[in-house]
Structure formats: structure tokens, C-alpha cells
Amino acid sequence: MNSSNSSEHFTSQNKIKLSSITSPVTEISHLSLNSPVDGSYIIDEFITKQEEIELINSIDLREWSGNGIPPNPEMRRRTQHYGYEFSYRYRKVVQNLGTLPTFLDFIIARFIKQISEMEYPNMCIVNEYQVGQGIMPHMDSAELFGPVILSLSLLSPCLMTFTHTQDSSNQSIVLLRPRSLLIMTKSSRFNYKHSISKDAIEYYNGEEIKRDRRVSLTFRTIVTSKDEEEKIVGTDCKSGMRCTTKSNAFHL
Numbered sequence: 001m002n003s004s005n006s007s008e009h010f011t012s013q014n015k016i017k018l019s020s021i022t023s024p025v026t027e028i029s030h031l032s033l034n035s036p037v038d039g040s041y042i043i044d045e046f047i048t049k050q051e052e053i054e055l056i057n058s059i060d061l062r063e064w065s066g067n068g069i070p071p072n073p074e075m076r077r078r079t080q081h082y083g084y085e086f087s088y089r090y091r092k093v094v095q096n097l098g099t100l101p102t103f104l105d106f107i108i109a110r111f112i113k114q115i116s117e118m119e120y121p122n123m124c125i126v127n128e129y130q131v132g133q134g135i136m137p138h139m140d141s142a143e144l145f146g147p148v149i150l151s152l153s154l155l156s157p158c159l160m161t162f163t164h165t166q167d168s169s170n171q172s173i174v175l176l177r178p179r180s181l182l183i184m185t186k187s188s189r190f191n192y193k194h195s196i197s198k199d200a201i202e203y204y205n206g207e208e209i210k211r212d213r214r215v216s217l218t219f220r221t222i223v224t225s226k227d228e229e230e231k232i233v234g235t236d237c238k239s240g241m242r243c244t245t246k247s248n249a250f251h252l
């Protein structure tokens, strides 16, 4: 794996401190950190093109679910779940899958190196969007997941719309370029829903954004209690036992 990348420039002094960034664009080392919605940050070129290719190759060697294939056969969008398995049907985490695969190690090491106030993510969902596929407006469960959600975009750009939960006229549109990292914290994490349209062509400041196959990796930290954790490990996801537990609702 080629590890020559922007992270070489990061020391504990110039780590991204999520709580202290207030301006819309902050220069950290040579990186430009955009904050388009309160509490959200985008780091362009978070990984190199070579790393992107290697990641896609590793992902495509793994099993995809969705499109009739368990554990989420009803999903049209294909996904891969690492760390914990999430059931979209029952809207909860149903199984502990163990440690994240080693092909994700360099990304997590970079998170820890570049972003302070960050807990170690223990779950990663890989989403694949073919042309014509998107994701409905949702907020990642505040009860299940920690205060920082990270999403790494691969292959194709797309627009993500943030819509305020209390005022749907309060919307911001954000361009997610391939290899960029979106960080959602604070207001962007808890007061806005985020969504991606199914449109094959979109426009951003006059620029045509043409969608192709897009793959994203969303990293989260499960914050369930020890009791809940035991239930997750003990749950038989095929039978749907305990899957109606409201406190575990994950709005996707």
C-alpha cells in the first residue's frame, strides 16, 4: 500500500481540532478544510489516487449484500458491513462482526493522526451507488452512534443535501469529490438530515457533476452500553428476535 500522503505533514500541534474550527475554510498544513454546514468538514484528497484504487480492489474482492443477497437482501443499493452488521429492515445493529479488516487500517491511522477529539471507529459500512441510486434523507442514530461520523468518497462525485430537521427550508448542498473525507459533528450530525439524490447529472456552482459508480465508506463508533452489546452479540438476525427494540432505531 502506498502510504505517501498528506498525513506525513500532521503533528500533534496541527491536528484538526473539530471543536475549535469556526471559519468556513481553514488551512491546516497544506490542506484546506471546508466547513459548509455548521459542524461539518470536508477534507479533499484525504487519500491518494493509488490508495483509492487499492481500496476499491480490496472492497470488490469482498462479498456485497443487497440486491437479493443476505444479510440485507431487500436493499437495492449494495453494501458491506464491517465491525458490526446493521439490519436496514429492523433498523438496528444485529451482530458484532469483530475487528475491522486490515485494508482499512491506514485510513483509521490517518483519522487518529489528523483529527483530535475523535474516538476510534469500530464500524464501517461500505455503500455502493450505481447511477440512479441515492440515499433518502436521514440522521444517523444519535442513540447508537457517537458524535463524529466520517464518510470517505470514492470513484465518483455527488452532491449531499443537508436539511435542518426543524426547518426544511434550511438546506445546504455540499459537493463530495472522490477521495474526500466528510466529517459530520455537532449541528450537521444532530440537527440536519443528509441525503444523496438519484439524479445522474447535477449542478454545483455551474459545474456539471456527472454521477458514475460511487463507493463510500462510512465510519462510526457504536456507543451502546455493555447490556446492549451483549444483546447485539446474542441476537439471531435471521429470526428477527428483539429487533423491534425502539431504542436501537437507526434512521436510514
Ligand SMILES: O=C(O)CCC(=O)C(=O)O
Residues within 6 Å of the ligand: 125, 127, 135, 140, 151, 152, 153, 194, 216, 218, 252
Ligand atoms: O454515501 C455517503 O457518503 C453517506 C452514507 C450515509 O449517509 C450513511 O451510510 O448513513
Ligand SMILES: [Fe+2]
Residues within 6 Å of the ligand: 138, 139, 140, 194
Ligand atoms: Fe448517513
